[in-house]
Amino acid sequence: MLTNSKVYIAGHRGMVGGAILRKLNELGFNNIVLKTSSELDLRNQENVDDFFSKERPEYVFLAAAKVGGILANNTYRAEFLFDNLMIEANIIHSAYKYGVKKLMFLGSSCIYPKLAPQPLQEEYLLTGPLEQTNEPYAIAKITGIKLCEAYRDQYGCNFISVMPTNLYGIGDNYHASNSHVLPALIRRFHEAKVNNDSSVTVWGTGKPKREFLYADDLAEACVYLMEKYNERELINIGTGEDLSIKELAETVKKIVGFGGELLFDESKPDGTPRKLMDVSKLASFGWKYHTPLEEGIKSAYQDFLKTNN
Numbered sequence: 001m002l003t004n005s006k007v008y009i010a011g012h013r014g015m016v017g018g019a020i021l022r023k024l025n026e027l028g029f030n031n032i033v034l035k036t037s038s039e040l041d042l043r044n045q046e047n048v049d050d051f052f053s054k055e056r057p058e059y060v061f062l063a064a065a066k067v068g069g070i071l072a073n074n075t076y077r078a079e080f081l082f083d084n085l086m087i088e089a090n091i092i093h094s095a096y097k098y099g100v101k102k103l104m105f106l107g108s109s110c111i112y113p114k115l116a117p118q119p120l121q122e123e124y125l126l127t128g129p130l131e132q133t134n135e136p137y138a139i140a141k142i143t144g145i146k147l148c149e150a151y152r153d154q155y156g157c158n159f160i161s162v163m164p165t166n167l168y169g170i171g172d173n174y175h176a177s178n179s180h181v182l183p184a185l186i187r188r189f190h191e192a193k194v195n196n197d198s199s200v201t202v203w204g205t206g207k208p209k210r211e212f213l214y215a216d217d218l219a220e221a222c223v224y225l226m227e228k229y230n231e232r233e234l235i236n237i238g239t240g241e242d243l244s245i246k247e248l249a250e251t252v253k254k255i256v257g258f259g260g261e262l263l264f265d266e267s268k269p270d271g272t273p274r275k276l277m278d279v280s281k282l283a284s285f286g287w288k289y290h291t292p293l294e295e296g297i298k299s300a301y302q303d304f305l306k307t308n309n
């Protein structure tokens, strides 16, 4: 990519798309195409075709998706499957039709089987049953990977798939129930502190383990791989380190400064017991994360205070 290459970031108002935009701006890119979902609903094939035929982007970061935490995935199952399938299929097909030089599709660590061996190697894709709470989303994301492979196989398109681990950071969704665990806990601990509550309730048993990557680190990895990675196979993006949800809750509690007790609501789903990424392939391409979890959570908490007060 040259700094004057025409780059389309699908989903630039989201946490990840926003971080990719910041990274490209920082590197001096000056020909970036952006559309909000109200300007261009990516589920609409005709509109997406029209957009690509007029704009003719050379590089595409596909970071637009219907996204949410465990409860949103499990509640809006039809939307998570339909919206994500349509968005991916429309963009990937138009990227082929209008000669995009390179496209990066963003999947998720939930594409791996629920009980896959740990850490998760790229080759474990489609080797076992998926986690039930996010099966529709995972099926859509697996289809995105397969679209990239198929358009490469049949038409020679340079379409690559990256699988980020659980993310957090600037511009996250801090919704009380539809968000992911980290932004949800930031909100819950903050509100409990302000209200002087005696306890905060965490969903599930607290035993599942998760890995968290700061969104600006992910964006750096995406831009890096857009330059360096041209393989058919997917590639994981993560830290290679995880912790239990209980440990995460204790960390957020300390950073927010809440002095009360932690309770666990075991009627809520735990989801996948563990999904630790094997990041050796990423390391072999020369990239490693750099924001430590506590530092990242401190920045995210400042972002929450700025945007939600």
Ligand SMILES: NC(=O)C1=CN([C@@H]2O[C@H](COP(=O)(O)OP(=O)(O)OC[C@H]3O[C@@H](n4cnc5c(N)ncnc54)[C@H](OP(=O)(O)O)[C@@H]3O)[C@@H](O)[C@H]2O)C=CC1
Pocket: 010, 011, 012, 013, 014, 015, 016, 017, 035, 036, 037, 038, 040, 041, 042, 043, 062, 063, 064, 065, 066, 067, 083, 087, 106, 107, 108, 109, 164, 165, 166, 167, 168, 171, 172, 173, 180
């Ligand atoms: N957050 C996480 O923990 C993880 C995220 N990912 C992946 O990273 C990518 C980005 O996620 P994230 O930034 O967190 O998600 P966000 O919800 O923050 O952003 C998603 C973006 O997608 C756009 N979008 C959604 N539906 C449509 C539509 N129908 N038409 C056009 N645009 C649409 C939205 O645009 P607008 O704002 O204009 O409405 C929004 O900006 C996704 O592919 C996701 O699967 C992968 C692993 C973990």
Ligand SMILES: C[C@H]1O[C@H](OP(=O)(O)OP(=O)(O)OC[C@H]2O[C@@H](n3cnc4c(=O)[nH]c(N)nc43)[C@H](O)[C@@H]2O)[C@@H](O)[C@@H](O)C1=O
Pocket: 068, 069, 070, 071, 073, 108, 109, 110, 133, 134, 137, 165, 166, 167, 177, 178, 179, 180, 181, 182, 184, 185, 201, 202, 203, 204, 208, 210, 245, 268, 269, 270, 271, 272
């Ligand atoms: C990124 C990833 O995100 C989703 O999967 P998930 O990893 O299970 O994500 P989550 O962040 O929602 O939960 C992680 C863990 O944390 C526990 N937990 C505690 N308390 C809260 C809480 O308050 N909110 C939430 N959401 N979870 C909580 C929760 O019970 C679970 O054990 C996918 O559906 C899929 O879409 C996907 O790709």
